[in-house]
Amino acid sequence: MLDIHCDDCGRVLIGPGRILSVTAVAEGLRVAYVCPCGRHGSEITGRRRRRARAARPLLTTTA
Numbered sequence: 001m002l003d004i005h006c007d008d009c010g011r012v013l014i015g016p017g018r019i020l021s022v023t024a025v026a027e028g029l030r031v032a033y034v035c036p037c038g039r040h041g042s043e044i045t046g047r048r049r050r051r052a053r054a055a056r057p058l059l060t061t062t063a
């Protein structure tokens, strides 16, 4: 589950099926998602971990 903020819905909890991709960025993880209302967006989430963990394979799913 991921806590996101949709411009239309406000704070929304979404499940793994709504996550399009997870990309490691300098700030943490950028998660691209589709809100239940259909709006696409992305959030930076998670705290940056040790460098060894930052190199882990990325999760990619299809909606």
Ligand SMILES: [Zn+2]
Binding pocket: 006, 007, 008, 009, 010, 012, 035, 036, 037, 038, 039
């Ligand atoms: Zn929404």
